[in-house]
Amino acid sequence: MANLDLWTIQDARRALDAGDTSSVELTEALLGRISAHEPTIGALITVTGERALADARAADERRASGERKPLLGIPIVLKDIFATEGIRTTCASKILEDFVPPYDADATTRLATSGAVLLGKANMDEFAMGSSNENSAFDPTRNPWDPSRVPGGSSGGSAAAVAAGECLGSLGTDTGGSIRLPASYCGVVGLKPTYGRCSRYGVIAYASSLDQVGPFAHTARDAATLLQVIAGHDPRDSTSAHREVPNYEAALTGDLSGVRIGVPAEYFVDGLAPAVEKATRDAIETLGARGAKIVNVSLPHTSYAVATYYLLGTAEASSNLARYDGVKYGLRTQKGGELLDMYRQTRDEGFGTEVKRRILLGTYALSAGYYDAYYLKAQKVRTLIRQDFIRAFESCDLIASPTASTTAFRLGERSDDPLSMYLTDIFTVPANLAGLPGLSLACGFDDNGLPIGLQILAPAFAEAEALRAADAYQRDTDFHTRRPALSQGDSSR
Amino acid sequence: MNQDTRAGQDAPPDYGDWEPVIGLEVHAQLLTESKLFCGCSASFGAAPNSHTCPVCMGFPGVLPVLNERALELSLRTSVATGCRIPPVARWARKNYFYPDLPKGFQVSMFDEPLAVEGFVEIDTPEGLKSVRLTRIHMEEDAGKSIHDAHEAHSLVDLNRTGVPLMEIVSEPDMSSAAEAVAYLRALRSILLYLEVCDGNMDEGSFRCDANVSVRRLGATELTTRTETKNMNSFRSVERAIDFEIRRQIELVGDGGRVTQETRSWDADRGRSTPMRSKEHAHDYRYFPEPDLLPLETSQERVEALRAELPELPRARRARFVSQYGLPEYDAEVLTARRDLGDYFEAAVAVHDSAKSISNWVMGDVLRLVREGRLDGALVIQKWPVSADHLAQLVQLIDDSTISGKIAKTVFDEMHQSGDAPGDIVERKGLRQVTDQSAITAAVDSVLEQQPDKVAEYHGGKDKLIGFFVGQVMKATGGKANPKAVNEILRARLAKP
Ligand SMILES: [Zn+2]
Numbered sequence: 001m002a003n004l005d006l007w008t009i010q011d012a013r014r015a016l017d018a019g020d021t022s023s024v025e026l027t028e029a030l031l032g033r034i035s036a037h038e039p040t041i042g043a044l045i046t047v048t049g050e051r052a053l054a055d056a057r058a059a060d061e062r063r064a065s066g067e068r069k070p071l072l073g074i075p076i077v078l079k080d081i082f083a084t085e086g087i088r089t090t091c092a093s094k095i096l097e098d099f100v101p102p103y104d105a106d107a108t109t110r111l112a113t114s115g116a117v118l119l120g121k122a123n124m125d126e127f128a129m130g131s132s133n134e135n136s137a138f139d140p141t142r143n144p145w146d147p148s149r150v151p152g153g154s155s156g157g158s159a160a161a162v163a164a165g166e167c168l169g170s171l172g173t174d175t176g177g178s179i180r181l182p183a184s185y186c187g188v189v190g191l192k193p194t195y196g197r198c199s200r201y202g203v204i205a206y207a208s209s210l211d212q213v214g215p216f217a218h219t220a221r222d223a224a225t226l227l228q229v230i231a232g233h234d235p236r237d238s239t240s241a242h243r244e245v246p247n248y249e250a251a252l253t254g255d256l257s258g259v260r261i262g263v264p265a266e267y268f269v270d271g272l273a274p275a276v277e278k279a280t281r282d283a284i285e286t287l288g289a290r291g292a293k294i295v296n297v298s299l300p301h302t303s304y305a306v307a308t309y310y311l312l313g314t315a316e317a318s319s320n321l322a323r324y325d326g327v328k329y330g331l332r333t334q335k336g337g338e339l340l341d342m343y344r345q346t347r348d349e350g351f352g353t354e355v356k357r358r359i360l361l362g363t364y365a366l367s368a369g370y371y372d373a374y375y376l377k378a379q380k381v382r383t384l385i386r387q388d389f390i391r392a393f394e395s396c397d398l399i400a401s402p403t404a405s406t407t408a409f410r411l412g413e414r415s416d417d418p419l420s421m422y423l424t425d426i427f428t429v430p431a432n433l434a435g436l437p438g439l440s441l442a443c444g445f446d447d448n449g450l451p452i453g454l455q456i457l458a459p460a461f462a463e464a465e466a467l468r469a470a471d472a473y474q475r476d477t478d479f480h481t482r483r484p485a486l487s488q489g490d491s492s493r
Numbered sequence: 494m495n496q497d498t499r500a501g502q503d504a505p506p507d508y509g510d511w512e513p514v515i516g517l518e519v520h521a522q523l524l525t526e527s528k529l530f531c532g533c534s535a536s537f538g539a540a541p542n543s544h545t546c547p548v549c550m551g552f553p554g555v556l557p558v559l560n561e562r563a564l565e566l567s568l569r570t571s572v573a574t575g576c577r578i579p580p581v582a583r584w585a586r587k588n589y590f591y592p593d594l595p596k597g598f599q600v601s602m603f604d605e606p607l608a609v610e611g612f613v614e615i616d617t618p619e620g621l622k623s624v625r626l627t628r629i630h631m632e633e634d635a636g637k638s639i640h641d642a643h644e645a646h647s648l649v650d651l652n653r654t655g656v657p658l659m660e661i662v663s664e665p666d667m668s669s670a671a672e673a674v675a676y677l678r679a680l681r682s683i684l685l686y687l688e689v690c691d692g693n694m695d696e697g698s699f700r701c702d703a704n705v706s707v708r709r710l711g712a713t714e715l716t717t718r719t720e721t722k723n724m725n726s727f728r729s730v731e732r733a734i735d736f737e738i739r740r741q742i743e744l745v746g747d748g749g750r751v752t753q754e755t756r757s758w759d760a761d762r763g764r765s766t767p768m769r770s771k772e773h774a775h776d777y778r779y780f781p782e783p784d785l786l787p788l789e790t791s792q793e794r795v796e797a798l799r800a801e802l803p804e805l806p807r808a809r810r811a812r813f814v815s816q817y818g819l820p821e822y823d824a825e826v827l828t829a830r831r832d833l834g835d836y837f838e839a840a841v842a843v844h845d846s847a848k849s850i851s852n853w854v855m856g857d858v859l860r861l862v863r864e865g866r867l868d869g870a871l872v873i874q875k876w877p878v879s880a881d882h883l884a885q886l887v888q889l890i891d892d893s894t895i896s897g898k899i900a901k902t903v904f905d906e907m908h909q910s911g912d913a914p915g916d917i918v919e920r921k922g923l924r925q926v927t928d929q930s931a932i933t934a935a936v937d938s939v940l941e942q943q944p945d946k947v948a949e950y951h952g953g954k955d956k957l958i959g960f961f962v963g964q965v966m967k968a969t970g971g972k973a974n975p976k977a978v979n980e981i982l983r984a985r986l987a988k989p
Binding site for chain 1: 551
């Protein structure tokens with residue numbers, strides 16, 4: 001097999017179609033890389049080796065009988081937030097450590113139907129609450145570009161698995177930046193679609209009005225291929241959109257002529273790392289050279305976004321996580337006691353610090369006497385932020401900004417300061433509040449060799465346009481072809 | 494269906510110079526096949542936890558999908574009770590921890606309910622009264638905790654979890670226990686007419702909580718109220734409210750204060766006891782349910798629902814009086830249930846003898862329906878005695894083919910076999926004997942056998958005529974026309 005290090009989904013698809021390799025061979029090679037890199041990276045909570053090989057054999061048979069599908073036989077990884085029937089789904093929490101769902105998430109089903117091969121379940125921040133993957137109840141995931149650094153969160157395992165070459169693509173979820181931030185820190189493409197574009201059925205809820213499913217891959221084209229499969233209406237999710245799914249790959253024309261790209265002043269602020277600012281501005285120039293028109297726009301309520309997010313997100317979380325009470329499934333404390341003791345003890349043993357912190361915050365924000373000042377006011381600010389974007393998109397077609405103000409930080413660096421950790425999400429949170437699609441792609445590296453992310457935001461359901469810009473950018477640059485120098489990678493197999 | 498329907502017509506109870514202020518919160522289970530947010534069966538009485546799925550058990554990541562039928566039934570009720578239906582209603586989560594509440598919250602509605610500002614009319618000794626409805630909203634039921642089945646553990650049955658309920662909240666417009674019951678009966682009757690609820694109080698598909706306070710007659714201020722729960726019959730509701738009124742009057746009369754609390758009615762002991770006080774009240778932390786879209790109801794839909802409404806009990810009652818010339822009482826009994834009224838009308842359409850048919854329906858039909866425990870369910874149409882057959886039976890009486898007494902026998906046979914009354918009469922030879930000579934022969938035979946009684950009769954004991962009639966009827970197997978028997982007897986016994 002050719003150098004797997006550089007492979008994209010498109011490369012694998014061509015090789016499979018040409019008969020140069022089989023899905024089983026590809027799957028075995030990736031399982032080998034997982035064995036080699038996992039001790040360093042810790043991207044996966046569960047490796048589903050047997051299931052992967054069974055999936056791969058089935059895919060090879062389907063291919064042999066003439067079937068051709070973009071993901072047929074392509075090995076992928078799912079964040080451990082997606083329910084997988086018969087495969088434990090932990091959400092990186094002790095409270096669900098042994099939980100085996102009797103159902104598949106919609107995305108799980110769609111990938112299986114498309115013929116994708118499930119290699120494993122990716123590590124994450126517990127219940128998707130975090131920006132560094134350090135909040136996993138198991139081991140933290142490390143950044144493949146520098147294992148002393150975090151991969152970003154909460155879908156850090158999904159991003160790191162792609163960056164480390166353990167899989168060709170993966171799925172994560174993005175509630176406040178949980179796809180785009182790790183994509184930025186790990187130097188891959190991560191796309192958060194419009195709220196309602198992909199079904200949330202079977203995705204363990206953190207904040208229901210913000211959560212959205214999306215793909216990770218090396219290229220915009222691969223992300224488009226994955227999105228094509230997971231997008232679409234699901235009658236089991238009342239908030240999923242009744243809206244036709246366009247052909248995303250067909251949208252990747254490379255042509256940006258006439259596309260107006262807005263640059264929001266509020267996203268280029270003090271505290272933005274100089275290397276990040278430079279790489280972002282260079283990337284915007286590159287897009288301009290492709291024919292895009294660069295315009296200035298304003299998103300005046302940006303500075304309220306993080307506070308708004310942490311009120312609404314935690315409020316919903318406090319309710320969504322009430323079901324983990326030790327009664328029906330998951331952890332139940334072994335210490336006896338009355339009902340209330342059982343609840344308290346179970347939740348105390350089962351939840352990590354950050355989850356408890358957010359449940360407390362959210363419970364407080366919804367409490368009698370505080371609801372109007374916190375939850376209700378945050379809802380109003382959310383409307384203002386949404387209106388900011390509606391106004392901005394009157395004068396532009398896409399918005400470009402840094403994904404994060406810095407590159408990946410070191411493990412432990414922000415753990416003791418939740419506020420500085422929360423501010424990590426400052427550029428990603430507004431798109432969740434507005435329900436808009438956004439993606440991050442690598443647009444450079446800093447002096448430490450760490451990837452820098454460019455964020456491209458689009459109007460609702462304009463994922464194709466964001467992908468077209470990202471793909472056009474990748475035609476002119478090679479950041480997406482760089483790979484971390486992981487020791488003992490057995491990519492020679 | 495019995496004298497209870499007239500509870501509101503009794504003399505007003507004596508509460509001295511106190512005025513009770515009563516509002517009711519009714520929970521009615523909607524007549525849907527499946528639950529509110531999943532496909533599980535909503536039926537009652539299955540093995541524990543057999544009507545469950547990941548959605549109603551609150552598994553991680555699953556999502557609710559609204560049962561459109563439940564919405565339809567709730568809107569129908571809202572329109573029928575004259576409610577205003579706001580253009581947007583919103584689902585809300587009511588958060589609290591309990592083992593039979595698997596998600597840790599109940600999906601309900603809070604500050605944007607489905608319908609507001611309706612009314613239900615009732616009869617009171619003072620005349621017609623309109624009880625205002627504050628709101629109607631939809632919500633999912635919780636499960637059931639069973640605490641006494643096992644020594645050390647409580648058990649949880651989630652079959653009820655997610656069953657669709659409609660909560661109908663009245664204004665505090667009732668001022669006696671009897672009025673409260675009259676309201677409850679009127680509301681239940683409307684729900685049965687609309688076929689939105691089976692009205693079964695035993696199984697809890699129609700239940701109410703009563704908010705009660707008292708104040709000095711003529712006062713207008715609001716006073717501290719209590720909420721009483723766990724009443725599962727109209728009688729319990731009446732007794733529980735009356736108990737609470739008297740308890741509060743006594744308490745306040747002695748200079749005490751009413752505590753805001755929730756009380757539980759104990760029907761066996763005839764008293765209520767406190768469940769929890771306000772200090773222990775939950776902070777439910779209501780907020781809009783993000784997993785469900787707001788419900789938008791167009792004016793067109795409201796109008797369409799209004800156009801499809803059936804005739805409601807009060808209107809039908811008035812029509813029964815005017816159209817069929819029935820007494821008010823009959824009209825009320827017959828219209829209390831839609832199926833009963835339909836049955837009556839179907840019978841009258843076959844044989845136009847309204848009062849006789851009414852007597853049969855209110856008497857034997859209702860008795861057997863009740864004995865068959867069919868009360869509360871809309872099943873009279875499936876009952877073995879069809880309206881057609883009942884009409885034929887009355888017709889057989891009216892044209893003297895059978896006597897009223899024989900008709901009872903025929904009716905019982907109809908109930909058992911489902912056969913037409915004419916067939917039964919022929920098969921069993923029950924046709925009434927009207928032939929003068931046959932009756933005369935029977936009369937003569939009886940008089941010959943009873944010379945002593947004949948002498949007594951002639952001696953002035955007129956009442957013995959009844960005895961002779963009975964003997965003749967017995968001799969003819971009940972088939973002789975009683976009127977003819979009477980006439981011939983009197984002729985034969987007349988002094989020669
Ligand atoms: Zn269910």
